[in-house]
Amino acid sequence: MSCVGFFSKQAHPDVEAVARRLARLAAQAGWEVLGAANCPVDAGERLTARAVAKKSDLAVVLGGDGTMIRVVRLLDTRQVPVFGVNLGFLGYLTNFTEAEAEEQFKKVLMGQYETESRVRLKIDLVRNGSVIKTAKVFNDVVVNVSGISRIIEIRAEIDGAYVTTYRADGLIVSTPTGSTAYSLSAGGPILLPGTRALVVAPICPHTLTMRPLVIQDESKISLQVEKITDSVLVTFDGQQAEKIEPGDRLEIERAEGRVLLVKPPRDYYQILRAKLKWGQR
Secondary structure (H helix, E strand, C coil): CCEEEEEECCCCCCHHHHHHHHHHHHHHCCCEEEEECCCCCCCCCEECHHHHHHHCCEEEEEECHHHHHHHHHHHCCCCCEEEEEECCCCCCCCCECCCCHHHHHHHHHCCCCCEEEECCEEEEEEECCEEEEEEEECCEEEEEECCCCCCEEEEEEECCEEEEEEEECEEEEECCHHHHCHHHHCCCCCCCCCCCEEEEEEECCCCCCCCCEEEECCCCEEEEEECCCCCEEEEECCCEEEEECCCCEEEEEECCCCEEEECCCCCHHHHHHHHHCCCCC
């Protein structure tokens, strides 16, 4: 018997009904059902979300992209398939609709599915020669000023070579998954999920010729904020933040392992057309 873990967005009106229907299907198919503490499923044991992530052979995420990002962080290097049902707003990562969830989930339970592999980034915050924090992101890592918007200077090196010193409101380093998030708002390109690349995108650069840069995902990026006069933060996937002090350095590289998302019954271009309203006036 294998374990299927359920994770959900809190306070969404449809969570309970969808969770119970999918959990019932899993139990009928012979799977052990595990529910994170806030997920309303009929499970034999109520566990913390972290404990469910450690035991699950299949993860079901009910919510939006924020919920998916939290679950991916909990799974960490455990490469288990993740089935995401969109109960959020846009839902680039939770790709199955509520209407199709049951029929598609039945196929997953029978092993009739494909996954697509997504990359994450590992970030070391280095202070006085020591790593004081390590984080992993699914979408992006962002450096910007907290509070009143001011231009900051960020020295960037890639694979040991000096690139430039960005003068901007901030800087985004994004995975292909995150290319449709903050990076897109900053004028960055859309990368298909399997693209072996990263995006370095300045936020409102002082010089218009400072455009988003696409680099190989094997590259190692080093960022250092110069002339800090205000509170500068580094934000990880928009969910965690750390204050940067003078002399701090961010070392960014591809993280080990992959995130395995169960593919929906549509291609990525269909998803983009639907989410971005392409072709609509």
